[in-house]
Amino acid sequence: MRKLGIYLVITLGAILLAPFVIDQLFFFFFLGKIPFTNISLPAILMVIFWAIIVPLAIILRKSLSALFWEFISIAGEIAQRRINRKIRYFTPNQKSELILLSIYLLSNMEKSEPYDEIESQKLAPSMT
Template sequence: MKRFVIICGIAVAVATLFYMTREEWFSFMVIGRLPFTGIILPAAMMMGFWMIIVPACIIWAKSISVTFWNSIEMLGRFDQRRINRQFRLAARTHHAATQQVSLAMVATWLAITQRYLTQADATTKADDQSTARLAVATN
């Protein structure tokens, strides 16, 4: 779709320019008068011009087209690299945030476990003391 829009835009621009300067271009192609001047080229020079320009245009048209679309592809690759870089940076930021959350969860778990172990240890000591008192009382 982009390619079609670009080609249509170029065609409209060329048609507009040709319409505005059609008399000058027609005079150049038919009688060899240089556009926007009063200079008329000799017939031999016009023959040489057309013998050189037509094959050159055929050859250059293909190479210019290939070069143009290669440059468009290169710009697309640069844009894709930029997008990939943004995704990588976002993933790293997300990874760092996930690491911080994970560390916070581990710290919370350790604090709860430590508290539970402290309470369990205190309960065990109390049970040991009551068992010892019971043993002393029964003896």
């Protein structure tokens, strides 16, 4: 679904920009004029350009698409890590709270040895 959305945005952008740049692209592809300048490339440079670009585009067509989507997934992973880091810093560490609570409870407990003699209860004078 995301791919379709990106393709639609690119197509819509190309349609909206076409009236402004189509003549510049036409002059570049067929006459060797650099877009938006008055500089024209010599014919040998245009032959070299087409001799390199066409086979390169054919060879890299699939790999460029895969590379583009790999960059998109890496950007998504980085964004997800950032979100996870914010959540991790926002929530308190409950393990440390439990440790502190147990230390507090242990320190407040009365210390008694298991072999201490139990004090005899004071009995009423009539019972002695």
